[in-house]
Amino acid sequence: xxxxxxxxxxxxxxxxxxxxxxxxxxxxxxxxxxxxxxxxxxxxxxxxxxxxxxxxxxxxxxxxxxxxxxxxxxxxxxxxxxxxxxxxxxxxxxxxxxxxxxxxxxxxxxxxxxxxxxxxxxxxxxxxxxxxxxxxxxxxxxxxxxxxxxxxxxxxxxxxxxxxxxxxxxxxxxxxxxxxxxxxxxxxxxxxxxxxxxxxxxxxxxxxxxxxxxxxxxxxxxxxxxxxxxxxxxxxxxxxxxxxxxxxxxxxxxxxxxxxxxxxxxxxxxxxxxxxxxxxxxxxxxxxxxxxxxxxxxxxxxxxxxxxxxxxxxxxxxxxxxxxxxxxxxxxxxxxxxxxxxxxxxxxxxxxxxxxxxxxxxxxxxxxxxxxxxxxxxxxxxxxxxxxxxxxxxxxxxxxxxxxxxxxxxxxxxxxxxxxxxxx
Numbered sequence: 001x002x003x004x005x006x007x008x009x010x011x012x013x014x015x016x017x018x019x020x021x022x023x024x025x026x027x028x029x030x031x032x033x034x035x036x037x038x039x040x041x042x043x044x045x046x047x048x049x050x051x052x053x054x055x056x057x058x059x060x061x062x063x064x065x066x067x068x069x070x071x072x073x074x075x076x077x078x079x080x081x082x083x084x085x086x087x088x089x090x091x092x093x094x095x096x097x098x099x100x101x102x103x104x105x106x107x108x109x110x111x112x113x114x115x116x117x118x119x120x121x122x123x124x125x126x127x128x129x130x131x132x133x134x135x136x137x138x139x140x141x142x143x144x145x146x147x148x149x150x151x152x153x154x155x156x157x158x159x160x161x162x163x164x165x166x167x168x169x170x171x172x173x174x175x176x177x178x179x180x181x182x183x184x185x186x187x188x189x190x191x192x193x194x195x196x197x198x199x200x201x202x203x204x205x206x207x208x209x210x211x212x213x214x215x216x217x218x219x220x221x222x223x224x225x226x227x228x229x230x231x232x233x234x235x236x237x238x239x240x241x242x243x244x245x246x247x248x249x250x251x252x253x254x255x256x257x258x259x260x261x262x263x264x265x266x267x268x269x270x271x272x273x274x275x276x277x278x279x280x281x282x283x284x285x286x287x288x289x290x291x292x293x294x295x296x297x298x299x300x301x302x303x304x305x306x307x308x309x310x311x312x313x314x315x316x317x318x319x320x321x322x323x324x325x326x327x328x329x330x331x332x333x334x335x336x337x338x339x340x341x342x343x344x345x346x347x348x349x350x351x352x353x354x355x356x357x358x359x360x361x362x363x364x365x366x367x368x369x370x371x372x373x374x375x376x377x378x379x380x381x382x383x384x385x386x387x388x389x390x391x392x393x394x395x396x397x398x399x400x401x402x403x404x405x406x407x408x409x410x411x412x413x414x415x416x417x418x419x420x421x422x423x424x
Contacts, residue, residue, distance in 0.1 A: 038072065069082070148343050275310070285297065329358035363393070
């Protein structure tokens with residue numbers, strides 16, 4: 001077990017023992033009492049729509065409107081806006097006969113948001129073959145190959161874009177270090193990226209930096225730093241649903257304040273509609289013994305993801321719901337197979353192994369994790385699945401070596417996992 005995991009384990013139990021509290025309701029209460037106003041974003045959509053109505057041949061207006069739709073998607077979480085942006089970008093690429101690399105990258109970015117990674121890769125390869133603005137294209141090629149599990153190709157592109165003074169390079173190096181299991185190195189790179197963002201004084205870069213460094217600090221057991229950076233993100237954008245979700249998780253998983261966490265999530269659900277937020281509320285309800293709320297939220301999640309517009313975006317969550325809540329592992333296997341086909345990463349193979357395990361096919365699950373998962377990722381939820389599969393196959397010494405790392409990751413895994421890990 002790596003040193004930082006040992007230190008995280010010591011830190012976790014020492015803080016639990018002293019019942020430490022780092023949050024203060026006064027820090028974030030203002031952000032959950034005000035109703036968000038997105039009039040400016042809607043006005044931007046209307047502005048470019050009017051422009052298009054008057055000048056339908058002005059295809060750059062399509063790209064402008066797509067940007068406005070994408071902003072609304074990021075603000076409200078409604079999939080319809082992402083799909084509308086896709087349609088505008090697709091039309092712009094048709095008009096320009098896929099010769100504009102900026103338009104190709106914009107559509108690729110949209111596809112990445114939809115988890116349509118292979119289609120994004122096709123567009124980026126077209127942009128690369130055109131030859132313009134290669135640096136920007138190579139950055140996105142790194143992103144896409146990482147999502148597809150093509151790590152050799154991703155590393156090659158990371159070397160191509162190397163520039164320690166470049167924000168984009170630093171955040172990608174952080175992602176690479178995290179993939180390699182070097183969380184400390186990932187944190188250092190994100191801190192350097194944040195410095196660049198702050199020196200640029202660009203709100204969008206700072207906003208992104210603060211929420212991402214907050215995530216990394218949480219993974220590293222530096223919960224107070226994580227909390228403070230979520231607050232800094234909210235100072236820039238009081239409507240940042242992701243930052244509010246991060247604070248809710250700290251209240252729930254670290255401070256054992258589920259009611260306060262739910263208050264934040266209920267506020268967020270008034271304007272942000274991502275289906276997975278229902279699962280977090282269901283998890284908290286399960287922890288508090290509120291089975292009525294848990295079942296209602298699971299139903300809300302299922303109803304939401306029936307929308308075909310989500311495509312493969314929620315495959316991971318669907319697998320976990322089918323295996324752990326609805327007890328329909330056969331359906332989970334089919335979804336996991338699709339996910340492996342879409343993006344053959346260790347995490348996708350883990351979903352397939354976990355589905356077979358829940359079906360009772362322990363040997364098949366073990367074959368998959370041995371071939372495609374073990375040693376290729378350090379994600380806590382994946383390590384838990386590995387431990388359960390190894391335990392079922394009698395590999396108790398291997399489980400014993402994983403268990404301390406899982407205990408060190410209890411903050412990330414959540415309170416409902418504590419007993420499961422102790423029972424390994």
